[in-house]
Amino acid sequence: MTTLNPTPVPAAAAPSLRERKKVETRTAIHEAALRLVAENGVEHASVDAICSEAGVSTRTFFNYFPSKVSAVVGLPSFVITDAQRDAFLERDGERWLVRDLCALVGGIMDATSRDGVDRQAIRDVLSRRKEIAPDIIKFAAELRRDIVALAERRTTPDRAQLAVTLVMAAVDSALHRPLDPAFDQEFTEWLFEAVMTMQAIARESLD
Amino acid sequence: MTTLNPTPVPAAAAPSLRERKKVETRTAIHEAALRLVAENGVEHASVDAICSEAGVSTRTFFNYFPSKVSAVVGLPSFVITDAQRDAFLERDGERWLVRDLCALVGGIMDATSRDGVDRQAIRDVLSRRKEIAPDIIKFAAELRRDIVALAERRTTPDRAQLAVTLVMAAVDSALHRPLDPAFDQEFTEWLFEAVMTMQAIARESLD
DNA sequence: ACTAATTACTGCAGGAAGTGCAAACTTTCT
DNA sequence: AGAAAGTTTGCACTTCCTGCAGTAATTAGT
Structure with a gap:
């Protein structure tokens, strides 16, 4: 069970531009959340602030994460593989x-x-x-x-x-x-x- | 520790009209919250609905309880006596x-x-x-x-x-x-x- | 390389929780 | 009765979060 590859096997394949950009924005949001919460505490780090720090719209934020905490954790939800x-x-x-x-x-x-x-x-x-x-x-x-x-x-x-x-x-x-x-x-x-x-x-x- | 009276001891004293009314509205809110949550679930029992069920304004609700759950529990917060x-x-x-x-x-x-x-x-x-x-x-x-x-x-x-x-x-x-x-x-x-x-x-x- | 189909991003409108403030009303005290 | 104290309310406001529709960017088809 050690070497199970979740991707469809045929070569890791170059991640498309789209994929890369998605990862990029998710990371941007996650890092912004982490940074602002670290600085100001959870209460005083509003989603709006995190968004402008990350350079995305509020709506996009919630496209990636269902809640503020989830952005801090960096995961839309915990999942069991x-x-x-x-x-x-x-x-x-x-x-x-x-x-x-x-x-x-x-x-x-x-x-x-x-x-x-x-x-x-x-x-x-x-x-x-x-x-x-x-x-x-x-x-x-x-x-x-x-x-x-x-x-x-x-x-x-x-x-x-x-x-x-x-x-x-x-x-x-x-x-x-x-x-x-x-x-x-x-x-x-x-x-x-x-x-x-x-x-x-x-x-x-x-x- | 069985028979400790939390009130200042000197005769239970007739609770004033004011006191009675406060208890009344708190109870009304609590019961309404309980009833509506039991019927519709937490998600679909809005504070507004609870308020009209209890016959008080939204603002009064939050004068008694800081959150919806606290109204369900019936306590503004857990306290250690x-x-x-x-x-x-x-x-x-x-x-x-x-x-x-x-x-x-x-x-x-x-x-x-x-x-x-x-x-x-x-x-x-x-x-x-x-x-x-x-x-x-x-x-x-x-x-x-x-x-x-x-x-x-x-x-x-x-x-x-x-x-x-x-x-x-x-x-x-x-x-x-x-x-x-x-x-x-x-x-x-x-x-x-x-x-x-x-x-x-x-x-x-x-x- | 140009068009068409996906897919991501954004704005807007709106619901729900929760808070502060000041006006209106009730009970209580003198 | 009238002042003082306490309670209820409305209103404006913030924050989190969702649905919808339009726009913009990526990718696929020719």
Whole structure:
């Protein structure tokens, strides 16, 4: 499952002018959003401001991103690729369920800022402007549903619900952690570590 | 902590006409919001519609509640009472931290729909209209900060962060659970149970 | 190279959430 | 009754976001 090419195989093909321009404007918007939010905070970085910074019309902005947060994240929405879904469903039952969920979610989150945008920039914004966390969580809600659907193929609905909640909580904790040097290591690892620490805290709280 | 009266003690005193009217309009708005959201879903229940259902102006609506969700919940915001804070800080250290957090959060959530509104109504809306969950979580974000601040008095910032994240995840799971008969029992108990189950899932996922 | 079909960009009109301000109205106090 | 204090309302305004229709740019066909 390592070398699956999503494009129709026959040579990477020169990306057309159109394609290049699309990437260009999307990147422009994304970078402008990142820059302005970093400088002024989410509240005081209006979509209009981002648009003029990026040199596009407001309408174009919403052609690329459905919301302000999504522009900051650099993704119209979180999506599960076929490869990711297959990898997750390869194993069955509850064994490694939580670990696999971490891998899945980590992989999905890693899709942010692909097209040549400095990943450090997005990390900075997330850690410096924590007010954005609730919006991001809300933004990820749609994804959550999809993941629960997948998890339900490996355990009961009830436990699937809780397992996913737990992993999403790990994401949440990532957004609230101060500064976050750990964001550099594999996000998946980081998530799993968070889950394990939570588990430990819960257990210790009992004796 | 069972029989603590929040009012200044000296006789319950006849609530003035003004006070009664305020409660009346707040209740009217809350009930209208509940009713319309239950019928049409969050998306299709506009604030304007809620206002005319409740017989108040739009402006008055926002005098009572800062947002649509807050009107559904029936609270301008989640608040920690002094009694609750004191009860939480009575114990020290990590022992029972998670349990105490569940009690704290459970108590806070229990403040919804006090003034004679059928609690069943709000439960119904939450379980029938799950799309509202992300908004509620976002609504509770402010509270989250306050709770973390409290938790930090009993453990390290890092572990406080994670412990609170875990308990908030339990709330999240409550919002996503199908139908939820358990909402009837003490919410606190329910939260703790969710945490424990998550802990179990995480642990089992390892062996 | 010129035309035709796609596809992207833009403006405009408008809906919905939410805020500040000042006028109008109600309850309360003296 | 009249002043003081508090509540409700209308109005103008900002921001996010969507549908629609027209324009402009890219690409494909000849």
